[in-house]
Amino acid sequence: MTRTLTVGAAQLGPIDREHTREMVVERLVALLRQGADAGCDLVVFPELALTTFFPRWYTEELSGHDHYYETEMPSPVTQPLFDVAAELGVGFALGYAELTADGHRYNTTVLVERDGSIVGRYRKTHIPGHEDDEPWREFQHLERRYFEESNEGFPVWEAFGGRIGIATCNDRRWPETYREMGLQGVEMILIGYNTPIHYAPDPTQNRLQGFHSHLVMQAGAYQNGTWVVGVAKGGCEEGVESLAESAIIAPSGEIVSQTATDGDELIVATADLDWCNDYKNTLFDFDRYRRPEMYGRITSQKGVVT
Amino acid sequence: MTRTLTVGAAQLGPIDREHTREMVVERLVALLRQGADAGCDLVVFPELALTTFFPRWYTEELSGHDHYYETEMPSPVTQPLFDVAAELGVGFALGYAELTADGHRYNTTVLVERDGSIVGRYRKTHIPGHEDDEPWREFQHLERRYFEESNEGFPVWEAFGGRIGIATCNDRRWPETYREMGLQGVEMILIGYNTPIHYAPDPTQNRLQGFHSHLVMQAGAYQNGTWVVGVAKGGCEEGVESLAESAIIAPSGEIVSQTATDGDELIVATADLDWCNDYKNTLFDFDRYRRPEMYGRITSQKGVVT
Numbered sequence: 001m002t003r004t005l006t007v008g009a010a011q012l013g014p015i016d017r018e019h020t021r022e023m024v025v026e027r028l029v030a031l032l033r034q035g036a037d038a039g040c041d042l043v044v045f046p047e048l049a050l051t052t053f054f055p056r057w058y059t060e061e062l063s064g065h066d067h068y069y070e071t072e073m074p075s076p077v078t079q080p081l082f083d084v085a086a087e088l089g090v091g092f093a094l095g096y097a098e099l100t101a102d103g104h105r106y107n108t109t110v111l112v113e114r115d116g117s118i119v120g121r122y123r124k125t126h127i128p129g130h131e132d133d134e135p136w137r138e139f140q141h142l143e144r145r146y147f148e149e150s151n152e153g154f155p156v157w158e159a160f161g162g163r164i165g166i167a168t169c170n171d172r173r174w175p176e177t178y179r180e181m182g183l184q185g186v187e188m189i190l191i192g193y194n195t196p197i198h199y200a201p202d203p204t205q206n207r208l209q210g211f212h213s214h215l216v217m218q219a220g221a222y223q224n225g226t227w228v229v230g231v232a233k234g235g236c237e238e239g240v241e242s243l244a245e246s247a248i249i250a251p252s253g254e255i256v257s258q259t260a261t262d263g264d265e266l267i268v269a270t271a272d273l274d275w276c277n278d279y280k281n282t283l284f285d286f287d288r289y290r291r292p293e294m295y296g297r298i299t300s301q302k303g304v305v306t
Numbered sequence: 307m308t309r310t311l312t313v314g315a316a317q318l319g320p321i322d323r324e325h326t327r328e329m330v331v332e333r334l335v336a337l338l339r340q341g342a343d344a345g346c347d348l349v350v351f352p353e354l355a356l357t358t359f360f361p362r363w364y365t366e367e368l369s370g371h372d373h374y375y376e377t378e379m380p381s382p383v384t385q386p387l388f389d390v391a392a393e394l395g396v397g398f399a400l401g402y403a404e405l406t407a408d409g410h411r412y413n414t415t416v417l418v419e420r421d422g423s424i425v426g427r428y429r430k431t432h433i434p435g436h437e438d439d440e441p442w443r444e445f446q447h448l449e450r451r452y453f454e455e456s457n458e459g460f461p462v463w464e465a466f467g468g469r470i471g472i473a474t475c476n477d478r479r480w481p482e483t484y485r486e487m488g489l490q491g492v493e494m495i496l497i498g499y500n501t502p503i504h505y506a507p508d509p510t511q512n513r514l515q516g517f518h519s520h521l522v523m524q525a526g527a528y529q530n531g532t533w534v535v536g537v538a539k540g541g542c543e544e545g546v547e548s549l550a551e552s553a554i555i556a557p558s559g560e561i562v563s564q565t566a567t568d569g570d571e572l573i574v575a576t577a578d579l580d581w582c583n584d585y586k587n588t589l590f591d592f593d594r595y596r597r598p599e600m601y602g603r604i605t606s607q608k609g610v611v612t
Contacts, residue, residue, distance in 0.1 A: 125600050128589070153600050156612075163612070173589065175481035175529055176601045183603040185610040201588040208558055212528060215559055219525030222518060223481055252514055253521055280610070282507040283434070283479065287609030294431050294459050295482045297489040299605045303593030304491040304586070306462075306469070 003273040005160050005188065008035040008043040009229050011246040013263030014237035015052045021077040024050050028094070029084050031266050036088040038268045041114065042160050046233040047095035047107065047124075047169045047192035050078070053233065054097075055142040056196075056240060058133040062105070062146065069099035073110050073118075086116030091160060095168065095192040097146070098123070107147045109166050109192060111157065119159045122166035123150035126174055137200040139240050143170075156184040162273040165226075169193035172230070173216050175223070176298065182224030183286065187273045189226055191217065194233045195243040209243045214255065222253030225279030227271045234262035251276045309579040311466050311494065314341040314349040315535050317552040319569030320543035321358045327383040330356050334400070335390050337572050342394035344574045347420065348466050352539040353401035353413065353430075353475045353498035356384070359539065360403075361448040362502075362546060364439040368411070371452065375405035379416055379424075392422030397466060401474060401498040403452070404429070413453045415472050415498060417463065425465045428472035429456035432480055443506040445546050449476075462490040468579040471532075475499035478536070479522050481529070482604065488530030489592065493579045495532055497523065500539045501549040516551045520561065528559030531585030533577045540568035557582045 010031040015024055028045060035043035048054075054068045073096065074082045085092055091114045098108035098121075107124035127149050129141030154177060156165045165181035165188070172191050181189055195213060199205045205212070213230065221228040227250060234244025244262035247255045248269040257267040280286075297305075316337040321330055334351060341349035354360075360374045379402065380388045391398055397420045404414035404427075413430035433455050435447035460483060462471040471487035471494070478497050487495055501519060505511045511518070519536065527534040533556060540550025550568035553561045554575040563573040586592075603611075 125597050126595060128595065149597065151600070153602075170595075173529065174596070175485065175525070176597075176604060179481065180601060180603050183607055183610055185612045199589070202584045204584060205558070205589070208560070212559065215521070215525050215528060219481070219521050222521060223479065252511070253518065254514070278508045278510060283505070283511070285609075289432060289434065289476075290480070290608050291431050291455060291482075292605050292608050294457070295486060295605050296459075297486050298482060299598050299601050301489055302596050302598050303591075304489055306491045 003161050004270050005162055005273055006039050006041050006268065006270045007188065007229055007248065008038060008040040008266050008268045009231045009246045009248055010035065010043050010045050011231055011244060011259045011265045012046050012049060012233045013235040015233070017052045017238060019052070021050055025078060025080055027264055028081055031264060032081065032084055032088065032090055032092060034266045036090045038266065040090050040268060042091045044093045044190045044229045044231045045095060045192060046231045047109070047194050048097060049094055049192065049233065050096045052238055053194045055129065055146050056139045056238065058140050058142060065146065066099060069097040069105065071099050082112060082116045085112055085114065089114045093166065093190045105147050106150055107143065107168055109168055111159065111164065111166060113159060119157050120155060122155065122168065123152055124168040124171060125150050125154065125177070126171045128170040138198060154180040156181050156186045162187040165189045167191045169195065172220065175220065178220030178224045182226065186224065186226050187276045188271060189220070189228045191228060191230045193230065197241045197243055210245045213243060213245060214247060217247065217249055218253040218255065221249045221251055222279065223284065225251045225276045225284050227251060251279050309467050310576050311468055311579055312345050312347050312574060312576045313494065313535055313554065314344060314346040314572050314574045315537040315552045315554055316341065316349050316351050317537055317550060317565045317571045318352050318355060318539045319541040321539070323358045323544060327356055331384060331386055333570055334387055337570060338387065338390055338394065338396055338398060340572045342396045344572065346396050346574060348397045350399045350496045350535045350537045351401060351498060352537045353415070353500050354403060355400055355498065355539065356402045358544055359500045361435065361452050362445045362544065364446050364448060368452065372405060375403040375411065377405050388418060388422045391418055391420065395420045399472060399496045411453050412456055413449065413474055415474055417465065417470065417472060419465060425463050426461060428461065428474065429458055430474040430477060431456050431460065431483070432477045434476040444504060460486040462487050462492045468493040471495045473497045475501065478526065481526065484526030484530045484532070488532060492530065492532050493582045494577060495526070495534045497534060497536045499536065503547045503549055515549045519549060519551060520553060523553065523555055524559040524561065527555045527557055528585065529590065531557045531582045531590050533557060557585050
């Protein structure tokens with residue numbers, strides 16, 4: 001019997017600063033209902049899906065931006081998502097800014113099963129951008145000011161009849177991200193992202209944003225024999241143009257579905273989880289072919305040593 | 307001042323079992339001369355460039371295939387390559403089967419400078435295929451019978467005005483290969499390959515051979531900010547159709563030159579080595595952004611642990 005999981009990538013268009021959580025949750029619920037109509041078991045929302053991408057603005061005191069963070073999940077305002085999920089029998093993954101009771105700030109994604117129960121949460125490992133105000137930029141990318149690097153690694157959960165993992169935005173550019181989950185037998189990795197087209201430190205990369213985003217996710221899928229679901233917050237948000245091009249990628253590395261707009265848009269694929277084994281049991285039979293004793297630099301050093 | 311290195315990928319068409327070393331060296335010398343005419347500093351030949359891809363045949367006693375191995379490099383028959391290199395001032399990388407004085411067998415590539423001196427050699431780390439005869443296959447892929455896995459890792463050499471590394475065929479499918487060299491500041495990775503189109507353990511991968519080959523090399527280039535030169539032995543050799551599609555890939559991950567045939571063909575690119583820094587010093591500033599303490603599974607376990 002083939003194990004299949006019908007997954008939806010629920011791309012979001014811009015969320016403005018003035019949009020309330022209620023307005024956003026309404027959009028998410030509409031996409032969740034669309035997903036149910038399309039037969040989805042799981043609908044994946046982007047990174048920081050409840051607010052505008054606020055790390056583009058500097059604030060001296062972090063607490064000045066506390067209103068962008070969630071202190072509980074679900075909360076009264078996000079509870080409708082959990083209720084509709086349970087009602088429709090559609091799970092979801094949702095990215096949001098998390099502020100813990102003891103004052104830690106993470107870029108977090110929660111995974112919710114078809115009965116509305118929380119499976120687990122992932123906190124972003126690779127935080128890009130910078131810590132301090134850099135007024136020379138057209139806009140800031142202050143993720144390193146607003147979020148701590150998580151020290152929890154890359155968990156993989158038994159859920160939705162398979163092994164599911166999560167990565168967030170910049171995590172997807174690092175092959176170690178996929179490999180950590182590949183070494184736990186992951187069969188589907190859910191990746192939400194906010195990717196400005198303009199990359200201030202090297203604008204020659206602007207024209208390549210879509211290519212790079214697909215390249216790393218396709219390679220990560222193939223090299224670990226896993227499905228990858230990449231979901232954007234796209235379009236022009238508060239004057240910043242962001243990459244859309246959400247994609248569902250097979251264990252072959254092939255894109256099997258891709259968004260055609262940069263707004264709210266659901267794409268769906270029925271993922272054969274056993275397809276993973278075509279790669280995991282042959283070319284990428286890790287037990288037979290990997291050479292971990294030759295990879296010492298990957299864990300023993302951080303930067304380049306010449 | 308921009309550091310540039312003009313590199314040629316010297317793809318080879320088939321080498322039959324009956325072809326002598328002298329015949330093959332003549333083809334290599336012709337390509338080296340073409341490279342000199344095109345202004346190359348370095349010409350890269352494929353994996354096992356001196357013989358047919360003999361691991362497709364089983365032999366009970368390995369010594370029955372000793373004639374496919376080199377016991378010295380240069381040898382009288384390969385010396386002309388070194389002489390022509392020095393005469394023309396063009397370096398080269400050459401893949402061959404190595405049989406050491408104490409009886410070890412490696413899938414080796416030697417790197418030779420523009421004065422004909424040996425810079426170093428790389429022995430293949432990731433040996434694909436199988437150890438024993440598997441008569442159900444259309445043809446064998448007995449690399450694991452004919453070659454030991456090297457325990458020497460992935461050296462990077464200061465040569466040709468930059469930092470040069472080597473990988474061989476199947477090595478290119480493993481992200482750890484590029485990362486080990488990326489962590490040594492590599493600026494150009496030379497990769498020779500023999501890749502049969504037909505993959506017996508899962509023929510659904512046949513149609514994807516070209517896509518997969520480019521995908522992994524392009525991702526490895528981008529994720530480490532390095533040039534990659536992928537060089538095939540292509541065409542139909544002893545009845546086995548092999549992937550051509552040799553490619554020179556920029557640190558952006560873009561293919562800047564690609565072969566158009568599956569025979570002997572030289573493609574050339576002038577590689578700006580400083581382009582690497584656009585990636586190494588920004589998005590992939592390893593010292594700032596990597597999280598080696600989160601990558602423990604990559605070195606502490608070989609296969610999947612669930």
